[in-house]
Amino acid sequence: MIRPVYLYDTLTRSKQVFQPLNAPRVTIYSCGPTVYKDIHIGNLRTFAMTDWLRRVLEYNGYTVYLVRNITDVGHLQNDTEESGEDKLEYEARVTGHSAYEIAERYTRQYEQDSTAINILPPHLAPKATEHIPEMIDMTSHLLERGLAYEANGNVYYAVRNFPAYGQLSGNTLASLQAGAGGRVQLEIAEDKRAAEDFALWKRGEANRQMNWASPWGTGFPGWHIECSAMATKYLGEQFDIHTGGVDLVFPHHEDEIAQSQGVSAKKPVQYWVHGEFINISSRLFHQNTEGEGDDEMKMSRSKGNVILLSHLQEWGFEPLAFRYSLLTAHYRSKMNFTRESLSAAQNALNNLRADLAELPVMLYDTDDPWSDESLRQRDAFHVAINDDMDLPVALSIAREVPRDQKITTGERRRLLLDFDRVLGLRLDTVEPRATRKFSDEVLALVKQRDQARAAKNWRESDSLRSQLQAMGLEVRDTPQGTELA
Numbered sequence: 001m002i003r004p005v006y007l008y009d010t011l012t013r014s015k016q017v018f019q020p021l022n023a024p025r026v027t028i029y030s031c032g033p034t035v036y037k038d039i040h041i042g043n044l045r046t047f048a049m050t051d052w053l054r055r056v057l058e059y060n061g062y063t064v065y066l067v068r069n070i071t072d073v074g075h076l077q078n079d080t081e082e083s084g085e086d087k088l089e090y091e092a093r094v095t096g097h098s099a100y101e102i103a104e105r106y107t108r109q110y111e112q113d114s115t116a117i118n119i120l121p122p123h124l125a126p127k128a129t130e131h132i133p134e135m136i137d138m139t140s141h142l143l144e145r146g147l148a149y150e151a152n153g154n155v156y157y158a159v160r161n162f163p164a165y166g167q168l169s170g171n172t173l174a175s176l177q178a179g180a181g182g183r184v185q186l187e188i189a190e191d192k193r194a195a196e197d198f199a200l201w202k203r204g205e206a207n208r209q210m211n212w213a214s215p216w217g218t219g220f221p222g223w224h225i226e227c228s229a230m231a232t233k234y235l236g237e238q239f240d241i242h243t244g245g246v247d248l249v250f251p252h253h254e255d256e257i258a259q260s261q262g263v264s265a266k267k268p269v270q271y272w273v274h275g276e277f278i279n280i281s282s283r284l285f286h287q288n289t290e291g292e293g294d295d296e297m298k299m300s301r302s303k304g305n306v307i308l309l310s311h312l313q314e315w316g317f318e319p320l321a322f323r324y325s326l327l328t329a330h331y332r333s334k335m336n337f338t339r340e341s342l343s344a345a346q347n348a349l350n351n352l353r354a355d356l357a358e359l360p361v362m363l364y365d366t367d368d369p370w371s372d373e374s375l376r377q378r379d380a381f382h383v384a385i386n387d388d389m390d391l392p393v394a395l396s397i398a399r400e401v402p403r404d405q406k407i408t409t410g411e412r413r414r415l416l417l418d419f420d421r422v423l424g425l426r427l428d429t430v431e432p433r434a435t436r437k438f439s440d441e442v443l444a445l446v447k448q449r450d451q452a453r454a455a456k457n458w459r460e461s462d463s464l465r466s467q468l469q470a471m472g473l474e475v476r477d478t479p480q481g482t483e484l485a
Helices: 041-059 087-095 099-116 132-144 173-177 223-235 246-264 309-314 319-327 339-357 372-386 391-403 409-423 440-454 458-470
Strands: 006-009 014-017 025-030 063-068 076-078 083-086 148-151 154-157 198-203 219-221 239-245 269-275 278-281 296-298 335-337 475-478 481-484
Touching (some): 006 269, 025 041, 025 223, 041 063, 041 099, 041 278, 041 372, 041 409, 099 319, 132 148, 132 198, 132 219, 154 246, 198 223, 198 246, 223 239, 223 246, 239 246, 246 269, 309 319, 319 335, 319 391, 339 391, 391 409, 440 458, 458 475
Parallel strands (some): 025 239, 278 335
Antiparallel strands (some): 006 014, 154 198
């Protein structure tokens, strides 16, 4: 049965029926890491959200093509105000390593952490530094269309020339001029016409490691133009879904729309999907949270409260326990992270594995029809994941399966493994606690009995049952065939 998939679209601020541009193919662009430091568990939550979106769509029969970039240049220390040093250049300066060495090191660590929590690798992971020509070309087109201007080797986007600016975040030109978004709190750069304008290309100082030649002189790209250029190159002027954390809605994704739509005059992204933050207990860092609520604060490097996946492992928790914990909160809800919540997730994962280990491996083909009760459970699971990825409900359904006496033990295992195509907890690695090895003679008798039952030869079927029972085996009849225990 084909079921509609519902997604909350940030642009329309409503839950929408998902309709891809070229079904069954679905194209997704996901904003990837800035590889100047280890990514923290808040970043991983965003990447896991995209992973679950991909798995949900594939469960529904779509063919997904996912692009997640690597930002290895151009991301400044203060995104909103476009101030401070390039994050890669700063790290290079204070560590004595080259910016390229730093990018390579943290790219490898990001990939290892993603694998550890079973995030499927993207189909393509383009690096910003390898797409400078595309960024220069897009910037040139914006200049030609009167949406940008050059000044002293810098190129800025002229926000007031794009009337639709602010459609995603609500930070319209009028609201920016009134003080929203942060940009107008800047002292306007001497070569910048308006505070709300943002950089497409920055003049590079001679001491920078990452500089490139351009029509406007030596320099480097602005952070926002990078994603527009790479998304357009690999997914076209229009694609289905763009994902990221809520912190990217403004200015990054708002600026992406202005750039991409400014060049093509087309709506670049059909659905914008954003994940919420992780809040953590200040007690983990012995910090004062006065004015921020009860013992909770947003995780960020500026607050000095970043938790890495390696920290969780040092505390004795598995990476997959963290993935399990993420399943317990809806992706659009803030998630409160504590040692206690992670411990509960580890225990729940251990219990799920133990329950699965008690279930035997089936002897029938996995393409066989499901029983009525399994179909009911699958339907409930399917409804949950298709309802804007309601994974907490989907997880609760999966947790009930091992004890559902209306389903045969073998089919319970099959059902859990089917659900894990979405959940991604690597349940297929859980071995039955007491795996029974059946001889070729026993397997041959089972096959003969199934054939007899299919032919409604009940006398032969009963005779074969008696032979199997005489061997000390318990014989169960299931809709999928003979099951032994």
